[in-house]
Amino acid sequence: MTQPVAETSPRSRSPIRRASPLVTMLTAALPLFALAGSDRQEPDRPGETGQPGGHIPSRMRAIVYTEYGPPDVLELRDVETPVLNDHQVLIKVRAAAANPLDWHYMRGTPYFMRVTGTGFLRPKDTRLGVDLAGQVEAVGRNVTRFKPGDEVFGTGGGAFARYARASEKKLALKPANITFEQAAAVPVAALSALQGLRDKGKLQPGQKVLINGASGGVGTFAVQIARVLGADVTGVCSTRNLEMVRSLGAHQVIDYTREDFTQSGQRYDLILDCVGNQPLLPFRRALNPGGICVIIGGGGPNDGRWLGPLPRMVRALLLARFASQRFVLLLAEIRQDDLTFLGDLMQSGQVTPVIDRSFPLSQVPDAIRYLEKGHARGKVIITPGPADDASPVSAGPAGTSANALGPGLVVLGLVALVVVPVAAALALDRRFRRRNPGKRPFRWGYYFSILSVIAGLALGVLLEPGVGASIVCGVVYAVLAWFFARRHHWAWITLTILSFNPVAWIVNAIYLWKRRAEDSGVMPAV
Numbered sequence: 001m002t003q004p005v006a007e008t009s010p011r012s013r014s015p016i017r018r019a020s021p022l023v024t025m026l027t028a029a030l031p032l033f034a035l036a037g038s039d040r041q042e043p044d045r046p047g048e049t050g051q052p053g054g055h056i057p058s059r060m061r062a063i064v065y066t067e068y069g070p071p072d073v074l075e076l077r078d079v080e081t082p083v084l085n086d087h088q089v090l091i092k093v094r095a096a097a098a099n100p101l102d103w104h105y106m107r108g109t110p111y112f113m114r115v116t117g118t119g120f121l122r123p124k125d126t127r128l129g130v131d132l133a134g135q136v137e138a139v140g141r142n143v144t145r146f147k148p149g150d151e152v153f154g155t156g157g158g159a160f161a162r163y164a165r166a167s168e169k170k171l172a173l174k175p176a177n178i179t180f181e182q183a184a185a186v187p188v189a190a191l192s193a194l195q196g197l198r199d200k201g202k203l204q205p206g207q208k209v210l211i212n213g214a215s216g217g218v219g220t221f222a223v224q225i226a227r228v229l230g231a232d233v234t235g236v237c238s239t240r241n242l243e244m245v246r247s248l249g250a251h252q253v254i255d256y257t258r259e260d261f262t263q264s265g266q267r268y269d270l271i272l273d274c275v276g277n278q279p280l281l282p283f284r285r286a287l288n289p290g291g292i293c294v295i296i297g298g299g300g301p302n303d304g305r306w307l308g309p310l311p312r313m314v315r316a317l318l319l320a321r322f323a324s325q326r327f328v329l330l331l332a333e334i335r336q337d338d339l340t341f342l343g344d345l346m347q348s349g350q351v352t353p354v355i356d357r358s359f360p361l362s363q364v365p366d367a368i369r370y371l372e373k374g375h376a377r378g379k380v381i382i383t384p385g386p387a388d389d390a391s392p393v394s395a396g397p398a399g400t401s402a403n404a405l406g407p408g409l410v411v412l413g414l415v416a417l418v419v420v421p422v423a424a425a426l427a428l429d430r431r432f433r434r435r436n437p438g439k440r441p442f443r444w445g446y447y448f449s450i451l452s453v454i455a456g457l458a459l460g461v462l463l464e465p466g467v468g469a470s471i472v473c474g475v476v477y478a479v480l481a482w483f484f485a486r487r488h489h490w491a492w493i494t495l496t497i498l499s500f501n502p503v504a505w506i507v508n509a510i511y512l513w514k515r516r517a518e519d520s521g522v523m524p525a526v
């Protein structure tokens with residue numbers, strides 16, 4: 001978790017300490033995508049316990065994706081039922097919930113998150129889904145809190161499946177009076193609402209809180225939890241959702257299609273921003289002196305594909321230095337005690353999850369498409385059924401043939417990567433020597449530059465199908481290569497780093513070191 005942005009004093013600190021909030025903010029977005037990452041990437045270990053056996057089938061149906069992209073990349077496949085390590089629980093998924101987090105993983109956006117371990121060109125973890133509710137089917141050797149037959153909810157890895165595994169620390173017992181669908185709706189959304197209001201927002205009874213995006217997954221929980229915490233609640237939503245938000249307990253509702261809450265003259269002690277579509281500066285007008293704005297939301301699939309919420313976070317950080325109000329970033333944590341607390345609120349009827357639509361497992365792509373539009377009313381639920389235990393159809397790795405490189409493509413690739421750049425580099429080199437007699441030739445420099453441009457274009461294509469990204473990458477690399485060809489060392493170093501090629505890093509580091517030694521008349525030690 002990051003520290004609240006405005007909690008650090010800017011004075012009397014070393015440059016490193018001074019930079020640390022910025023670093024914290026920048027790295028903050030990494031756990032945002034790693035919110036459930038520990039579940040997603042938890043590896044199988046040798047000596048596992050709780051392997052499927054007895055009544056648990058060895059295969060099941062699950063949503064799988066092997067490349068980043070729109071919901072079309074999601075496929076329903078037969079896969080092996082997960083095996084457990086000593087601390088994990090195998091759950092028969094009765095319901096899962098879709099979160100914006102899922103389409104971030106599916107699209108691999110913002111792109112910078114790919115360097116955080118999700119997989120640079122392809123997803124490392126091919127399974128999707130985090131929120132789940134279901135029955136415990138098997139437990140690892142060291143699991144003490146749960147036993148087979150328990151009904152639980154929480155987060156796990158690959159929840160869009162018939163079976164999923166989860167750490168016992170990220171589960172809680174499901175209250176008997178709520179359905180699996182309702183329980184699955186809770187984890188990420190309700191934890192974000194609770195931790196945003198209580199921990200980051202420090203909401204006190206009697207305070208005024210405004211929830212921007214009150215009709216969405218997080219917002220519908222936030223309205224109800226803010227009421228439980230004794231606040232005066234204002235919900236912002238569109239016309240069609242006004243009644244629903246009021247019925248959840250909002251004292252006032254604002255229709256964002258008719259009124260801008262930052263212009264209304266009303267001031268709040270806390271703003272919970274679940275939308276992330278507005279500049280932060282106007283929020284100051286709607287905050288009391290000393291008020292807090294908790295930033296939860298970060299826009300839709302077409303917003304900030306390169307850096308996502310980072311620029312907004314940095315702006316919040318800068319703003320916090322000049323304002324009496326505080327701008328704080330929320331990164332929800334999956335905490336068992338909070339799950340249990342939310343379970344109690346549901347048990348007592350103080351919080352009731354709002355479910356918009358349910359989709360069968362086979363329609364997860366439609367569910368994600370719907371969520372991506374950004375107008376869900378409450379939560380979007382996935383319900384695996386008995387048909388998803390295993391299937392005689394769709395076994396095997398679909399899509400492999402589409403991804404396999406034919407021999408023709410391999411030859412074309414070799415020509416593009418070797419023959420053309422070498423020929424072009426030799427021609428450029430000849431021209432250079434003709435025009436600059438006596439100067440050091442530059443053959444491989446040209447080769448490297450041309451390769452860089454090709455790599456840039458390829459990178460763009462791989463990051464995202466379509467011309468936009470490849471043109472941007474190609475132009476960036478071409479500009480660098482142009483400066484490099486004019487013997488600017490900084491461009492060479494940048495290109496080397498951006499080659500994402502450890503061999504190039506090492507070779508060029510050695511070369512640079514030797515050149516420096518030659519220039520200073522000192523031979524390198526090796």
Ligand SMILES: NC(=O)c1ccc[n+]([C@@H]2O[C@H](COP(=O)([O-])OP(=O)(O)OC[C@H]3O[C@@H](n4cnc5c(N)ncnc54)[C@H](OP(=O)(O)O)[C@@H]3O)[C@@H](O)[C@H]2O)c1
Nearest residue numbers: 100192213215216217218238296297298330331332375376
């Ligand atoms: N930081 C974290 O740890 C964390 C955790 C969970 C979620 N999040 C982020 O929080 C955001 C919200 O998540 P969610 O699950 O609530 O998403 P969601 O269910 O898709 O919420 C969409 C809601 O936003 C409302 N909305 C759209 N434009 C609006 C506007 N201009 N003003 C007010 N409301 C507007 C929509 O209402 P209408 O249909 O009425 O327009 C809809 O109900 C996402 O960006 C997500 O990535 C962050």
